[in-house]
Structures are given as C-alpha cells and as structure tokens.
Amino acid sequence: MNKPPSKQDDILALTQKINNLEHLHQKGRLHPSNHTTNIQRDLQNIRRDGNGLVIPESVSPALKATAIAASYAEGVEPGAPTKLADPIKSQRELFSIFQDLFASITGRDHSHYSSTTQINDDILKQLKSNYKKLAKNFNHTIERLVKFYNTEKSHLLREAQQIAGLKIVLGGQSQFLGSQLSGVRQMMLYADTILIADPVYHFIEADIRDVAIPTRIATTLFHLLALKPLVDAELAYPAIFVFPSFERALEARDVVTQQGIFQLAIKLIRNATGLEIHSMQEVADFAVEREAEFMTAITRSQIFLPPGYTPPEPIDAYKACGIYLDEIAGTRPEPAIALMKSLPPGHLALQGILERVGPQYHLQENAEVLSAQPMVVLPVHWHYMERISEASANELERKGILPKGSLGTFRGLQDPSLTWLGNVPIDALVNLRRDEANKEFRKRMAELSKELDSASILDAQKVAREVAHGLASLINSHQKEIRELEAKWFPKYAKTFMLSGGAGLLTLAAPYLPILGSIGAAGSAMAAVGGITAAYARDKIDERAERKRLSRSLIGVLASARQSSK
Numbered sequence: 001m002n003k004p005p006s007k008q009d010d011i012l013a014l015t016q017k018i019n020n021l022e023h024l025h026q027k028g029r030l031h032p033s034n035h036t037t038n039i040q041r042d043l044q045n046i047r048r049d050g051n052g053l054v055i056p057e058s059v060s061p062a063l064k065a066t067a068i069a070a071s072y073a074e075g076v077e078p079g080a081p082t083k084l085a086d087p088i089k090s091q092r093e094l095f096s097i098f099q100d101l102f103a104s105i106t107g108r109d110h111s112h113y114s115s116t117t118q119i120n121d122d123i124l125k126q127l128k129s130n131y132k133k134l135a136k137n138f139n140h141t142i143e144r145l146v147k148f149y150n151t152e153k154s155h156l157l158r159e160a161q162q163i164a165g166l167k168i169v170l171g172g173q174s175q176f177l178g179s180q181l182s183g184v185r186q187m188m189l190y191a192d193t194i195l196i197a198d199p200v201y202h203f204i205e206a207d208i209r210d211v212a213i214p215t216r217i218a219t220t221l222f223h224l225l226a227l228k229p230l231v232d233a234e235l236a237y238p239a240i241f242v243f244p245s246f247e248r249a250l251e252a253r254d255v256v257t258q259q260g261i262f263q264l265a266i267k268l269i270r271n272a273t274g275l276e277i278h279s280m281q282e283v284a285d286f287a288v289e290r291e292a293e294f295m296t297a298i299t300r301s302q303i304f305l306p307p308g309y310t311p312p313e314p315i316d317a318y319k320a321c322g323i324y325l326d327e328i329a330g331t332r333p334e335p336a337i338a339l340m341k342s343l344p345p346g347h348l349a350l351q352g353i354l355e356r357v358g359p360q361y362h363l364q365e366n367a368e369v370l371s372a373q374p375m376v377v378l379p380v381h382w383h384y385m386e387r388i389s390e391a392s393a394n395e396l397e398r399k400g401i402l403p404k405g406s407l408g409t410f411r412g413l414q415d416p417s418l419t420w421l422g423n424v425p426i427d428a429l430v431n432l433r434r435d436e437a438n439k440e441f442r443k444r445m446a447e448l449s450k451e452l453d454s455a456s457i458l459d460a461q462k463v464a465r466e467v468a469h470g471l472a473s474l475i476n477s478h479q480k481e482i483r484e485l486e487a488k489w490f491p492k493y494a495k496t497f498m499l500s501g502g503a504g505l506l507t508l509a510a511p512y513l514p515i516l517g518s519i520g521a522a523g524s525a526m527a528a529v530g531g532i533t534a535a536y537a538r539d540k541i542d543e544r545a546e547r548k549r550l551s552r553s554l555i556g557v558l559a560s561a562r563q564s565s566k
Helices: 006-028 036-044 062-073 089-108 118-163 178-187 199-207 212-232 247-253 253-272 280-291 291-301 316-326 334-341 345-369 381-393 406-415 418-422 427-433 437-448 452-455 460-498 501-514 522-552 554-562
Strands: 167-170 193-197 240-243 373-375
Touching: 006 062, 006 334, 036 373, 062 280, 089 212, 089 452, 118 240, 167 178, 167 345, 167 437, 178 193, 178 212, 178 418, 193 345, 199 212, 212 240, 212 280, 212 427, 247 253, 247 554, 253 280, 253 291, 253 345, 253 381, 280 291, 291 316, 291 345, 291 381, 316 334, 316 345, 316 427, 345 373, 345 381, 418 452, 427 437
Parallel strands: 167 193, 167 373, 193 240
Antiparallel strands: none
8 A cells, every 4th residue: 555645745746846837937838828927926936945845835826726737737648559568679679779870870880890999980981971971860860769769768667667587777877888888798697687777868868969979879889789689689588678767857857856866965965074964055055165174074985086086096075176177078068167167166076976976866766666776887886886875874775675785796796806707708698698597696696605694885895705706616616517527538538449459549540541541451440440439429529518518508608708808
C-alpha cells in the first residue's frame, strides 16, 4: 500500500507547478484573459525558502488552480498504443541509428577504425571536402535519433525496469570513452545487465552548438559501438541496455531533481564544515561571507575537485578554482564563462561542487528507479561516491540499493591493478554471456571475497587486495587444471609410441618415410605407423579439445586477458 504524500511532497509538487506556470508565462504561452494581470501580480507575490521551494501560504487559491490546470494541460500527451516490451529489439534499433550516425560524421563504418586519431583525421577531410553533405547527413540522423526517443523513451525506461537479474547502472559522468568501455568490459563478467545512460543524447540536450560536437559524438560512438556485438548476439537477456536519462532537462526544469542535488551538496558541506546548514541559501551566504573558512573546509575534505583532476593527491580549493575555469573554457557559451569568472572564489567553488554532485544524484536516482546497483569507473567518481556515502546517514547499503559488500566488490574490480580484465575480447564476452558464465564468476567472487562484508567502501586498498587475491586464486586454479591436463595426456602419448614394439619407434622416422619407401619392409612398417599415428592423432585431438574447452572457459579467458597485459 502506497504511503500518502508528505507535506514536503506537497510542497515539491506545488513548486513544480508554479515553476511550470512561470515558464509558460515567460514564453508567452498563457492564453490572454481577464485573469492575466492577476496571474502576473500573484506570481510576483510568491515567496520562496532558502532552497527555492515555494512557501504555500504565499500562493493565492486562484494562482494555485491556474498552475494545476496549466500543468495538467502541458502534461497530457497523445495516447500512444501500448506494446509488449522487447528490450533486445529496441537496443538493436538504437544501435543501428548510432552506427548510421557515426558513418554520417566520418564517412565510414566504425569497424574501419582502430583509434580516435584516425577518426579526427577523416572528419577534418569531410569538413574540408564536403561540409554541406556532412551537415545534411548528420542532421538527418540526429533527427532519427530524436524521433526514436520521442516515440520510445517511456517504453525504454519500462523495459529497463523489467529486465531481471543483477543489473548495474553506469553513472558519475555524461560521457562514454575508453575508461567507461574498459569498465563495462570488466563488469560484464560479473553483472547480468549493464545499464548505460545514453551518452549521445547529452550532446543534443546541450545549450552550446559548435563544430566540435560532431567530433565528440563520433569519439563517444567509437567506444560505445565496440559493444554492438553484445547487442546483436542471440542472448536470453540484454548484456547491455542504453536508456534515456534526460539529465540536463531534469536539472533545468524538475524541482525534485534540483532539490535532490541541493540536498546532496548540503550534506557534503555540512559534513565538511561541521556546521548546522540546511539550505542552499545558508551555504551560499557562508561561502561568500566566510570565504576563508569555507575554502579551508573544502580543501580539508577534498569535496571540490576540478575537471581533469584525479585523486588521491589533495588540491587547494583556490587552485582548484583556477583549474576549473581553465577546463571549462570553450565548453560553454561565452556569457556563461564570463559570469563564472566574475564570481567570488567561494561561490565558484560551490558551483563546482554542485556540478560534481549532480551526476551522483542522477546515478542514485537511476539505480533506485531501475532497481539496479550503481557503478562508476573513474577514481574521481569513486571519490565523490565515497564522500557522499560518508556524509549521509543512510548509506547506499542501508537504503537497500546494494547488498552488503557488493559495492566493495565493484570497487575492487575497478582497481587499477585489475585493468587487465578490460582486455577480454568482445567476441569472447559474447561467448561467455551465451554460456551465462557471468553467474559462475559472480558466485565464485562472492565465495572468495566474503571478508568484504565487513569492509567500508572507504577501505579501497583492502577491497582491491581481496578482489585481486580472489581473481589470482581462480587463475591459479586454472593453471593447475592445465598442468593436470598435461599429466593426464602425456602417459597416453608414451603408451601410443611404444605400441607394437620396435614398430612404434618408426613414428620418429615419419618425416623420412619417402626415403625409406624403396625398402621392402617399408609397406608393412607404413601400415603399422599409420595405425599408431592415427591413435596418436586421436589422443592429440582429444587433448586439444579439452585444452580448447579450458581456454574458452571463464577463467581461461581471464587468464589469457591477464597474460596479454604483461
């Protein structure tokens, strides 16, 4: 039975409706009437608290009724026919569009390339030789992608929710590059399905439009399309699933999202400063009016890391502000950059914290909505996940999003010492997933890392040691199987060689048989050798079959991946 909405829920809903009404009014989309002047007056009389939430007592009954009606009218969409969920089919359609989008930018299929440098060179050639054709093809395919999402977005989210098994949702960033691909390949051996927020739609939502966007989309798709064989494979359930997240739109318009990000930031800053701070207005005032104290606290807690900076080396908050401004140059409209440069250091650092916390909020929200477990791949994202968990009274494990100890396993599998897990070829992953070897891997990892149950996610070194030790044990067991295999088959070869007394020794002369063909006894010897060679061949074939089985097993693939990294 669903709980009735709380007072806070009612305030959030009212704020959303008032915000929607203000947006319609600013866009001139309210139908003119005798009440328009009253609406303007009532909107101006609204009061808000320190987090920007509407104070209900300041909303007139007429304005509240208008806001409810306007939100209902805006929210009503033409009824779309319901259809049976088919996550594998929808993913193949989406990846087909991705494939065409990549080709529209570069002029070639993604399989033609082995590096992003080659992609950049071809895009430059396209821009110089036939810019109009590139622009036409690119815009046409982008329109297909937008149309696909406008039609399928609700179905995709429902399909992602309905996928059973252990699901992991990738988050912490809006891009998908080499590190993300490697992380997915590593965790593919553990999870049933990995959910990925669409990293391409992020560019479509962006306010900025420049010639670099097609190149950045192509680079993203180059890495994402490496997973296409897993999408095309005939599997019982999806190995990966790309879904729409619409994070920019939610941050701009959705009150629940805005407040969720604010609350995470407030928790971080409250934990860093030791002060009882409960609203963003209080945080903003503290950051500006007591700047030195604020900057010292965030330097000590390391909750403001600029783009491109990797922990664990500490960084001074003032230095971080300078790096932050350098890194965002050219990625946002010039007026926005100029505004940020004019901010006091405390205010700028607060803005940076909010931008770091936003993806963490979306990750937690996606994990909860999709009944999945959160996953990040870069050290800086683990850094913020750990800081947020440390600052929160209800850690991820206590909220029931994570089984106890599993976040530690994820953390350990992403440790730099285990990057060789990302060397597993995609075609090998496809075969392993057909055999559902990930379930075997997960079971064996659980058995080998029981000590992680008591480990905090902050015990990164302990976690990494335990996971690495577990994997080493599995691979050592595999090497033992290989040695046992050799011990099993060598006596059979020896026995075959010694069959029929001295005739068996003629197998050693097999390369010289043409020379011995003139000897009268060669015919009978040849027959003996033929029988013995056939027996030896059968033994060898059986041995090779068993070796092949071992090499294609889960641990055999892991052993090969580790060896290729040396």
